[in-house]
Amino acid sequence: MNNDSLSVFDMFKVGVGPSSSHTLGPWNAMLHFLGNRIGKGQISNIRKIEVELYGSLCKTGIGHGTDIAVMMGFLGELPHITDTELIGAKIQHIKASKSINLFGIHKIGFIYKENILFKPENLPYHPNALIVTAYFDLGSDSETYYSVGGGFIEWESAISAPSINQDDNMAAVITQYSVSKAKDIIRYCESMDYASISDFVINREKQWRTPEATLDRARSIWDVMKDCIFKGCHSEGILPGGLDVHRRSKKIVDKLMQETDYSDVDSWVKAIRTKVHPHQDIFKWVSAFALAVNEQNAAFGRVVTAPTNGAAGVIPAVLMYYVSFSENYKEENISRFLLCAGQVGILFKINATISAAMGGCQAEIGVSSAMAAAALTECLGGTFRQALVAAEIAMEHHLGMTCDPVGGLVQIPCIERNSMGAIKAINAAYLAMETEPSNAKVDLDEVILAMWETAKDMNNKYKETAEGGLAVQIPIGLSEC
Ligand code: SF4
Structure with a gap:
């Protein structure tokens, strides 16, 4: 996201506690990942999904609800409107049923301890990193995300291709007010x-x-x-x-x-x-x-x-x-x-x-x-x-x-x-x-x-x-x- 595409409302996101970098960011990352799989017509071909939480997301992830956020993202729940009273029941259901309904449209097996993995080492770009992988009958597809604070996310393929922006609509904005200081x-x-x-x-x-x-x-x-x-x-x-x-x-x-x-x-x-x-x-x-x-x-x-x-x-x-x-x-x-x-x-x-x-x-x-x-x-x-x-x-x-x-x-x-x-x-x-x-x-x-x-x-x-x-x-x- 370039400086000129930042709106003041990017600093105020309606979401769910307890952490923007450890809850909201990972939640948004899962929505982004599965949203892309829907865009590619792949979601119903997913046989297994796995997330690796690195660095700070591992070290304080449990206390910050990162695991919960990941599962809520997989369910396709939107943080600004999800009923916060029901989060506990939804997570309990995933754990007890050993299954998850991706975006509410594709149910697969999901074992909490096996499908969410905690890895203390840091990835080089940012200490809040996670890798999500979808497995198909043939092959797999994965993306590395970074939760860079305030609910903002960046991802590896966009970082290595700088013309692709987190919000493509914003990327095209030309402003008469260029503010960096x-x-x-x-x-x-x-x-x-x-x-x-x-x-x-x-x-x-x-x-x-x-x-x-x-x-x-x-x-x-x-x-x-x-x-x-x-x-x-x-x-x-x-x-x-x-x-x-x-x-x-x-x-x-x-x-x-x-x-x-x-x-x-x-x-x-x-x-x-x-x-x-x-x-x-x-x-x-x-x-x-x-x-x-x-x-x-x-x-x-x-x-x-x-x-x-x-x-x-x-x-x-x-x-x-x-x-x-x-x-x-x-x-x-x-x-x-x-x-x-x-x-x-x-x-x-x-x-x-x-x-x-x-x-x-x-x-x-x-x-x-x-x-x-x-x-x-x-x-x-x-x-x-x-x-x-x-x-x-x-x-x-x-x-x-x-x-x-x-x-x-x-x-x-x-x-x-x-x-x-x-x-x-x-x-x-x-x-x-x-x-x-x-x-x-x-x-x-x-x-x-x-x-x-x-x-x-x-x-x-x-x-x-x-x-x-x-x-x-x-x-x-x-x-x-
Ligand atoms: S920065 Fe750390 S100590 Fe400060 S409010 Fe956030 S989690 Fe707590």
Whole structure:
């Protein structure tokens, strides 16, 4: 995918938890592989299908639900609409029946332990690699996929033939807005007289849809995020996976809401907004919003990658903070918040990485915090330069953050880490509002470069392998490797 074909909506994919790189990406890869077999008229000739999960997909794949995602992809289930309540039953059925119905049209034998293979070694291109092979009566057909973060996938045959793109329609797009650096955004905003990053985005996205459609689509993304917060804040119990992690967001919110009446998500948000909150409660609210999303994520719930699933709580929590507590809240800014955030996310994807297996947690929580910081600054009335300063500040204070999920699950430290990323984003926004951008000593392009250099230098133990940090201090191995 070339830089100019990236839309802000590529940074926000509606999917299923717990991981964009380990769940959504492999799921999309299986859909792509079998979709191609259907295109070639081969699916009903498949006698056996086999997947090899390499590197980080092996080491933290079980905890991240990679095996489940692979099977859901084989079933032809679409991550943005599949009924998340039925995933467990579907997987149980595959395991018990020792069979799988490929795309719901071709049933073959499938033995979980034999058809999904875990291999700890890394393939050269990317640590999140998988090879899928379909066997026929005569011969076989296989493809190597790489899950490169945020649900994005690349595959070997396309990499060796660069003219073939993940999204062929996008490949042909010629845009008048070629953006690879933050300084490009500044240049366009100044030369085109755009007041904000979201103004720039609305115009850049005209290559795909009208401004109204862009604003509507962003609004529909917020609706999914808002539902996720609401569900998380109204669910209790222990998260799956064996770590015995208790959900906390509901307990926090129950205390904060006390006897307040509401009947649905919108009346809940309105009730929060109209309530008088002591200063310290705002922190609890923001934390609860972030925890709620990532508790849903850990429970295989519906979440929006922002820009990843592990970091899916930061942006909704900060936007909910704006909606709930900001004195200058305007409803029309909800869409603009997400457009601004998405554009900042694109800069990180282009110039560094949004994959924890490549860059540690700075690539997930750090990037989401930077996205949220810029967006909040814009909504609070900051200039586009101040919004970029806010993104820089937020990332500057996440540099070097490692990825060390205990038991390979996206729970410890991931869930709390989202609340920390959200609080840092809010603080970065207020700092940026008090900053004269021309006095800033570090700009966003420089901090992105620093993040990428740090990512390359970081020991592999701290890149989503569960081989370092907290993961080995609290060794609860769930990996097959
Ligand atoms: S530690 Fe950070 S990067 Fe790693 S899985 Fe958790 S949220 Fe994602």
